[in-house]
Amino acid sequence: MSAGVTVRVPAKVNVQLAVGAARPDGFHDLANVFLAVGLYDEVTVTPADGLRVTCEGPDAAQVPLDRTNLAARAAIALAERYGRTPDVHLHIAKDIPVAGGMAGGSADGAGALLACDALWGTGATRDELLDICAELGSDVPFSLVGGAALGTGRGEKLTALETGGAFHWVFAMAGRGLSTPAVFREFDRLTRGTDVPEPVASGALLDALAAGDPDALAATVSNDLQPAALSLFPELAAALAAGRGAGALAALVSGSGPTTAFLVRDAKSAHRTAEALRASGACSAVRTASGPVPGATVL
Ligand code: C5P
DSSP, X not given: OOOOEEEEEEEEEEEEEEEEEEOTTSOEEEEEEEEEEEEEEEEEEEEOSSOEEEEESTTGGGSOOSTTSHHHXXXXXXXXXTTOOOOEEEEEEOOSOTTSXXXXXXXXXXXXXXXXXXXHTOOOOHHHHHHHHHHHOTTHHHHHHBSEEEEETTTTEEEEOOOSSOEEEEEEEOSSOOOHHHHHHHHHHHHTTSOOOXXXXXXXXXXXXXXXXXXXXXXXXXXXXXXXHHHHOTTHHHHHHHHHHTTOSEEEEOXXXXXXXXXXXXXXXXXXXXXXXHHHTSSSEEEEEEEOOBOSEEO
């Protein structure tokens, strides 16, 4: 059997997601403050006779195994650029919730790209890889770089951010997924006829990240997609209330949802809040993780 390459890629939570009005191309300008957290997918690539995708993990049945999978699209995009055929088997060990608002699909795209790049020895520069990531999807560049970053444009133009320490989180998974385009469409519907301001990163939030201060971060987190996610998935209100009741410093929908994210003070509070959320029955699974953590990494 030929040797493969395995890449580990983290999930993300958006500590700020400011959304502007729909652009002529249908996308929305964002001020998107990403934090990579320690929940991971692993993508393993091995040489094969043709392109094949397999997936294991609790949500594996919901993952498309055809060429719509971002991992497959990443392999195809890199192969095209370097004049090769994408004859690889991509295996995804999936731990990030599917369609959960934690960039699980983007993680697999960035992971497959880095893994194929290492397997094929293309010599692509970091900037070339980031360009391909941006073609694959708005959140894919961040999955490659990890840490903490401000995403502008449609979220793909990244500026790395300083963080003064680890932030501890509890994540509550919902029983079903939400489609990101559907949530943005609902945002458009809810804001129709209103003056949607230009999205800007909050200075107080960036200061809180830089200081590593969870109380200050809790006071400044925000997600403009939250009303749209709640409109499409009203049961999320119960999960948010359960986390607040369990002592979380802040409760918000992660990205386009439906995963809900709870910022807590430390690992001990994370454990306590997770137990209370499990007991509440308001979610299907509960996980704890902290961040920032590095982006896609060859193991
Ligand atoms: O970039 P990505 O393919 O992940 O985006 C998925 C969908 O989310 C887009 O087709 C669009 O409907 C919506 N989106 C948006 N504005 C963004 C990012 C995503 O409207 N900045």
